[in-house]
Amino acid sequence: MSLSTGFLVKQPGMLSLIQDMGRFGAFNIGxxxxxxxxxxxxxxxxxLCANQLNATAIEISVGGLTLIAQLDTTIAxxxxxxxxxxxxxxxxxxRSYQLKAxxxxxxxxxxxxVRSYLAVAEGxxxxxxxxxxxxxxxxxxxxxxGEKLQTGDILPCANNSRKKNLTLPLALIPQFESDxxxxxxxxxxQQHFSAHxxxxxxxxEYTVSNRFDRMGYRFExxxxxCDIDGVLSEGICQGAVQIPADGQPIVLMNDRQTIGxxxxxxxxxxxDTAKLSQxxxxxxxxxEAISIEQAHNLFHLNLSRFNRTLLVTCD
Numbered sequence: 001m002s003l004s005t006g007f008l009v010k011q012p013g014m015l016s017l018i019q020d021m022g023r024f025g026a027f028n029i030g031x032x033x034x035x036x037x038x039x040x041x042x043x044x045x046x047x048l049c050a051n052q053l054n055a056t057a058i059e060i061s062v063g064g065l066t067l068i069a070q071l072d073t074t075i076a077x078x079x080x081x082x083x084x085x086x087x088x089x090x091x092x093x094x095r096s097y098q099l100k101a102x103x104x105x106x107x108x109x110x111x112x113x114v115r116s117y118l119a120v121a122e123g124x125x126x127x128x129x130x131x132x133x134x135x136x137x138x139x140x141x142x143x144x145x146g147e148k149l150q151t152g153d154i155l156p157c158a159n160n161s162r163k164k165n166l167t168l169p170l171a172l173i174p175q176f177e178s179d180x181x182x183x184x185x186x187x188x189x190q191q192h193f194s195a196h197x198x199x200x201x202x203x204x205e206y207t208v209s210n211r212f213d214r215m216g217y218r219f220e221x222x223x224x225x226c227d228i229d230g231v232l233s234e235g236i237c238q239g240a241v242q243i244p245a246d247g248q249p250i251v252l253m254n255d256r257q258t259i260g261x262x263x264x265x266x267x268x269x270x271x272d273t274a275k276l277s278q279x280x281x282x283x284x285x286x287x288e289a290i291s292i293e294q295a296h297n298l299f300h301l302n303l304s305r306f307n308r309t310l311l312v313t314c315d
Contacts, residue, residue, distance in 0.1 A: 005070050006124065006156040009149050013064035013107065018124065018143035018155075019117075021054045023132035027235065027258045034134035034142060037214055037254050037277040038115050039270070040174065040306070041079035045119035047311065048076035048096045048166050055123030056133045058149070060116045063109035065149075067118075069099045073160040074121040078168075080113025080176060080278060095167035095314060113176035113278040121160035136255050138215065166311040176278040182251070183290045183298070184241060186266040192226040193243075193265050200224060201265060201287060206249065208283040214255040216242075217276055219285065223247030226263050233259040239268035241287070249287075251276060269295045271302050 009016075019042065022035025036042030036059055046055045058065070063082045076096040077084050084091045085106045091097060093116070099105070107116065126133040126143065135143030144153055190198065204222035211218040224247050235258065236242075242250045242262035251268055252260075253276075268276070269290070276285065290298075 005159075006154055007067040007069055007105075007120070009066075009151055009153040009155065010068055010104070011064060011066035012149040012151055012153070013060055013066075014062035016061070016065050016149040017059045017135040017137075018056060018126055018133055018149070019059045019135060020056045020133045022254065023130055023134045023136075023142065026130050030258055031130055031139055031141060032136060032255055032258055033238070034132070034136040035254050036117060038079055038117070038274045040274050040302075041115070042117045043306065044094070044168060045076050045078040045117040046123070048078070048094070048168065049074050049119045049121045050162070050166070051119060051121065051123055055119065056126050057117050057119040057123065058155070060107055060118060061114060063107050063116070065107045065118070067105045067155070069101055069103040069105065071101050071157070071159045073099050073157060074162050074165075075099060075105065075118060076166075077107065077116055077118050079116035080110040082110045082113075082116040083108035094173050096165045098163065098165065114280055115277060120157045121162060122158045125156040125158065138255060165314050167314045168309075169312055172309060176275075178279065178282075179284040180272065180275045180279065182268045182272045182276060182285050182287050183295065184266040184268050184287045185290060185292050185295050187240075187264050189226075189231065189263050190265060192228050192263055193224070194227075197224055197226065198265070201249070202289050204286070206285050206287075208279050208281055208285070209248075210281045212279075212281065214253055216250050216252045216256055217279070219249050219251075221248070224249065224265070226265075228263055230261045231263055233261045236260045236264075237267055239270060239273045240264050241266050241268060253277065269298060271298055
């Protein structure tokens, strides 16, 4: 296969990034994991193309991506309600389509949710960087030269003549709400937050501010205080809930820094960070305390449900 054959980027959209499931094992050199911020939608896109779950796909934030196919292949688009058209004809999301060379794929702007995922049969053939194709622009690694997609980029992939299209049953398609509950496991620094402050945190509604991105979501609402101003810089997990000096919570996401010194009241479950990733400015969240055992059970229940779901053949 020629590396110049695949998809031509005609319009890159607001923020379109090459992603696989993430970069792991590089925290010691300061590289975060990156990867799809809505992991479930990413995995469904790959399953609809009969791919390995870690196959490289595109994460499209907000919308506006236009691609031109240079070969015959199969694609699927999942995630936010982002209008999809192939050769000017409106198409449904959450299913796969056969493409011919010359076909034009257009994604409009999201009307519900924020991020969509476009997978191609066998995945995009992108060289790995530190073991992954995941793009983290802040670090300049992954994807195509560590940057978001640009007009004129070529996204190489294999010719594929699969004739069977697949769809996710309608009842199982996620609905992206503007009001979500973030289930949170309290962390070992909880003792620095009084019972009163913890009660305020878990009983208050917060609004997504205009300062949110793949690094973290900042909220506006009830101010939370603790008895320390900071801690020695330490490793930060995905979903960590930091409480900075202004008392407004921050939930850290895939492109977070690897270490930080703000006190952390807990960490949001990975299932719910995916839901959070589909919230736009003005979205509402509430935090709900759960045990680490409950979080573990939720994770495995969600994984089992995904693995048991059978896709449906469609025209």
